[in-house]
Amino acid sequence: MTEFVRKSRIATIQFEPFTFGITPIMQTIVYILYELFQQKFYPEKFERELMTLPDGGTVGFDWDGHRPDPEEKSNKPILLMVPGVAGDSDNMYEIALMREVREKFKVVILLLRGASGLPITSGKVNHVGCWRDIKYATEHLYENWVHGRGHG
Numbered sequence: 001m002t003e004f005v006r007k008s009r010i011a012t013i014q015f016e017p018f019t020f021g022i023t024p025i026m027q028t029i030v031y032i033l034y035e036l037f038q039q040k041f042y043p044e045k046f047e048r049e050l051m052t053l054p055d056g057g058t059v060g061f062d063w064d065g066h067r068p069d070p071e072e073k074s075n076k077p078i079l080l081m082v083p084g085v086a087g088d089s090d091n092m093y094e095i096a097l098m099r100e101v102r103e104k105f106k107v108v109i110l111l112l113r114g115a116s117g118l119p120i121t122s123g124k125v126n127h128v129g130c131w132r133d134i135k136y137a138t139e140h141l142y143e144n145w146v147h148g149r150g151h152g
Helices: 002-007 024-041 092-101 131-146
Strands: 046-052 058-064 078-081 106-111
Touching: 024 092, 046 131, 058 131, 078 092, 078 131, 092 106, 106 131
Parallel strands: 078 106
Antiparallel strands: 046 058, 058 106
16 A cells, blocks of 8 residues: 555545536536546446356456456556445546556456446345455455566
C-alpha cells in the first residue's frame, strides 16, 4: 500500500464536481450519464482470467489490456483492485483509478462470484461472508503471476 501511495498521485487528487453537477442530485445524474457514455464510446479493454475456487465457485480477474506473459519478467508491480457495490470492472471510479496508475502498475480487477457475467458454478453467490474468496484470489495471483517473476 505504501508503494502504491508513493508511486501514484492518489494522495494529491482532490474532489471536483462534474460540470453541471452543482447539486447532489445533478452530480448523480451527470455521473451516471457520463459513465454510460464512457462505457459505450470509450470502453477499456480487458483480458479475463477465470479461477475455480475450492468449493467449485468461480471468480474472475480482468487484466488491464492483457494478462502478463508468464515467460517475461515485468518491472511493474501488480495492483489488485476489488470493485465496490457494482462489482464490475467498467465502473467510472475504477477506470479513473486504473488510468491514473497503469503506467506504474499492472492492474487487475477481481470479479467476485456472479459479478459481471461470471458463470455461477456453485450454490453460493458473493456476499460479505465470502472473504475467503479474496484470500484464494490473492494467493492465485501470487503463485501464478508474482512468485518467481521478480515481484515477490
